[in-house]
Amino acid sequence: MQLHNRLRTTSSLVAGLAAIALVITGCASKGGGGGSTAATSGANGSPLIIGASVSLTGDFSDSGKAVQRGYQLWADTVNAKGGILGRKVQIKIVDDASSPTQVVTNYQNLINKDHVDLTFGPFSTLLTIPASQVAKRYGYAFLAPAGGGPDVFKQNLTNFFFVQPAPTTQSGDVFANWILSLSPADRPKTAAYAELDDPFSAPIAENIRTKFEAAGIQTVYKQVYPSETQDLSPVMAAIAAKHPDVIIGGTQSVDAYAQIKALVQLKYSPKFMFQSNGANSPLEYPNKVGAGNTTGVMSSADWFPGSKASGSDAFTADYTKKFGGTAQQVDDNSAEAYATGQLIEAVAAKTGKLDNATIISSLHSGSWPTVLGDLSWGANGAPTGEFNLVQWQGGKLLPVYPSGVSQAAPVFPKPNWGG
Amino acid sequence: MHALIQGIILGVLTAGVYALMASGQTLIFGIMKVVNLAQGAMVILGAYLSYQLFTSFGIDPLLAIPITTVAMFILGVAVQLLFLRPLKAEDRSELSLLVTFAVALLLEGIMSVTWKTSVRSINTGYANSSWTVFGYQITLVRLWAFLLSIAALLVLYLLLNRTRFGRAIRATVQNPESARLLGVESSRVSALGFGLGAATAAAAGSVYGLLYPFNSGSHYDLISRLLSIVLLGGLGSIGGAVVGALIVSTSSAVVASAISPSWSEMTFFVILLLVLLIRPQGLFGTTARGAI
Numbered sequence: 001m002q003l004h005n006r007l008r009t010t011s012s013l014v015a016g017l018a019a020i021a022l023v024i025t026g027c028a029s030k031g032g033g034g035g036s037t038a039a040t041s042g043a044n045g046s047p048l049i050i051g052a053s054v055s056l057t058g059d060f061s062d063s064g065k066a067v068q069r070g071y072q073l074w075a076d077t078v079n080a081k082g083g084i085l086g087r088k089v090q091i092k093i094v095d096d097a098s099s100p101t102q103v104v105t106n107y108q109n110l111i112n113k114d115h116v117d118l119t120f121g122p123f124s125t126l127l128t129i130p131a132s133q134v135a136k137r138y139g140y141a142f143l144a145p146a147g148g149g150p151d152v153f154k155q156n157l158t159n160f161f162f163v164q165p166a167p168t169t170q171s172g173d174v175f176a177n178w179i180l181s182l183s184p185a186d187r188p189k190t191a192a193y194a195e196l197d198d199p200f201s202a203p204i205a206e207n208i209r210t211k212f213e214a215a216g217i218q219t220v221y222k223q224v225y226p227s228e229t230q231d232l233s234p235v236m237a238a239i240a241a242k243h244p245d246v247i248i249g250g251t252q253s254v255d256a257y258a259q260i261k262a263l264v265q266l267k268y269s270p271k272f273m274f275q276s277n278g279a280n281s282p283l284e285y286p287n288k289v290g291a292g293n294t295t296g297v298m299s300s301a302d303w304f305p306g307s308k309a310s311g312s313d314a315f316t317a318d319y320t321k322k323f324g325g326t327a328q329q330v331d332d333n334s335a336e337a338y339a340t341g342q343l344i345e346a347v348a349a350k351t352g353k354l355d356n357a358t359i360i361s362s363l364h365s366g367s368w369p370t371v372l373g374d375l376s377w378g379a380n381g382a383p384t385g386e387f388n389l390v391q392w393q394g395g396k397l398l399p400v401y402p403s404g405v406s407q408a409a410p411v412f413p414k415p416n417w418g419g
Numbered sequence: 420m421h422a423l424i425q426g427i428i429l430g431v432l433t434a435g436v437y438a439l440m441a442s443g444q445t446l447i448f449g450i451m452k453v454v455n456l457a458q459g460a461m462v463i464l465g466a467y468l469s470y471q472l473f474t475s476f477g478i479d480p481l482l483a484i485p486i487t488t489v490a491m492f493i494l495g496v497a498v499q500l501l502f503l504r505p506l507k508a509e510d511r512s513e514l515s516l517l518v519t520f521a522v523a524l525l526l527e528g529i530m531s532v533t534w535k536t537s538v539r540s541i542n543t544g545y546a547n548s549s550w551t552v553f554g555y556q557i558t559l560v561r562l563w564a565f566l567l568s569i570a571a572l573l574v575l576y577l578l579l580n581r582t583r584f585g586r587a588i589r590a591t592v593q594n595p596e597s598a599r600l601l602g603v604e605s606s607r608v609s610a611l612g613f614g615l616g617a618a619t620a621a622a623a624g625s626v627y628g629l630l631y632p633f634n635s636g637s638h639y640d641l642i643s644r645l646l647s648i649v650l651l652g653g654l655g656s657i658g659g660a661v662v663g664a665l666i667v668s669t670s671s672a673v674v675a676s677a678i679s680p681s682w683s684e685m686t687f688f689v690i691l692l693l694v695l696l697i698r699p700q701g702l703f704g705t706t707a708r709g710a711i
Binding site for chain 2: 062197224225226228229231232233234235237238253257258264265266267288293417
């Protein structure tokens with residue numbers, strides 16, 4: 001899931017610069033081969049080259065490397081099966097140092113100089129926006145595994161596909177839907193919202209609040225805290241004093257841990273506890289809040305260890321074989337990148353073609369199986385599905401809703417801390 | 420009302436930790452007129468050291484304090500001898516800002532290479548325990564942190580007021596020339612004083628690591644807070660550092676709890692601004708060289 005939020009106002013400047021650069025390089029590359037014609041199924045036997053700019057250094061490098069692992073793992077898997085339509089897949093990855101200007105240069109080069117057949121997306125909304133515009137200019141399909149902030153979809157690009165079940169700010173809607181599916185007697189009556197002030201965290205909680213208030217769940221506390229807030233104890237103390245049935249944390253990571261620690265120390269355990277991010281990290285969360293305190297906490301996820309989605313078992317096995325570790329240590333960014341490749345494979349299998357125009361038109365209709373579940377998109381590339389509701393039970397993060405993916409029944413009311 | 424009182428409890432308990440960090444900061448300023456911008460980085464280094472001792476050897480962070488303070492004392496002395504002593508006395512105050520900032524960046528770099536940049540926290544068995552008193556929660560870690568900080572401040576007080584070394588420090592603070600005439604070797608006092616400041620950072624770091632998650636970049640937030648505390652209390656006054664820490668910590672906790680977390684930092688800066696308008700030297704600062 002998208003964890004980074006560096007959406008700055010520089011993006012419009014970057015877009016302007018990108019446009020100038022596009023004109024220049026566009027002129028210089030006559031006969032370079034537009035994306036719509038470069039990757040045709042007629043080029044049988046020659047390798048299928050997929051270019052991607054990924055943040056291997058800089059702010060997003062941890063997540064960027066996870067994306068790289070996902071792309072590479074998918075290519076290796078496909079090649080072991082003989083490639084796609086008889087063509088071996090080559091992933092060409094260049095580093096953008098987490099820079100929105102470098103990412104533009106990189107995609108320019110990949111398309112005009114390296115003449116890659118297809119392009120995959122970078123990491124973060126900040127980089128996806130300028131990158132997707134370059135791809136659009138050359139008629140390339142742009143499948144992006146990370147970069148689902150609201151501004152991406154405002155571009156209304158028809159070549160763009162966000163490879164996750166739903167736009168990032170709607171990832172918490174599944175929790176609201178589950179709560180509203182409960183009988184009125186079981187439903188919470190009062191809710192408290194503690195939201196991190198960033199473009200991804202607070203909007204997730206706000207979307208839930210809108211649904212809850214419409215359904216008559218009373219808001220007893222709502223505060224947005226700045227990202228530099230070090231101590232969340234006073235905020236959680238104020239929440240505990242209101243005794244809400246449900247606490248919704250619009251969280252990122254460190255603040256999610258701090259919320260739980262503060263609640264444990266304040267000895268306040270709500271009937272329902274949801275955190276948008278942080279709580280969905282199988283490895284970090286129990287380590288940071290104490291394994292006993294995880295029980296009953298809910299979050300949302302697209303991929304999770306033990307997922308029954310298409311190809312997930314093979315993905316997990318191949319990932320742990322290639323990179324070591326356990327299924328719990330698989331980064332969901334890798335799964336999202338892997339799913340991006342699966343989509344190409346699925347389009348090729350269905351249409352027998354691999355050109356950008358076919359990919360764009362195919363993905364705009366129907367739903368497509370991936371390790372993240374079946375995906376489908378609206379006209380602007382916003383996915384139309386929903387995330388999975390996951391809950392910590394017995395030290396494990398399990399999908400509990402919707403029923404199609406659930407592996408356990410949701411536990412509520414949440415057991416007390418430590419249990 | 421409940422949230423307000425709980426906020427005050429949290430604020431007062433947290434104040435101890437900040438008082439400890441700020442006392443080292445203000446001590447260094449008192450002795451050398453050096454604003455140590457590396458104090459925050461030293462606190463974080465102290466936190467990492469106790470994190471390492473806890474994860475590798477199972478040593479409780481509070482029990483690790485004697486080890487980390489000695490290590491950081493030596494580091495502090497080394498920093499003073501290597502980087503600050505070569506500066507000429509007349510422009511030491513100005514240049515020390517650059518030098519100590521460089522030290523902060525150096526420490527940050529070393530820490531991010533050694534421990535990477537992912538966020539660490541020290542999770543002891545008692546990390547989330549608390550006592551219920553009249554319906555209010557007293558967090559055990561914060562209480563320990565508070566008591567320990569009081570104890571460390573007491574040790575510092577005794578050291579400054581009951582030992583020859585302390586007398587030498589105070590003499591240097593009040594009048595370095597006279598102190599030198601009376602046989603106090605001010606350069607040695609400076610080195611040891613800087614070491615002492617670093618040692619308080621180590622003690623505070625252990626406690627800080629218990630309370631908050633941290634990484635190598637955490638020192639930026641910390642140093643701005645510390646500078647505000649010592650400015651509020653008055654540069655060079657340890658009592659002022661304690662009072663400043665109490666005001667900072669309690670006001671931000673109370674405002675976050677009773678009004679809004681967005682206003683909590685702001686409130687403190689308003690207080691700081693008002694105090695500086697009325698008393699530019701801070702609450703307990705003196706305009707000339709004074710006592711610590």
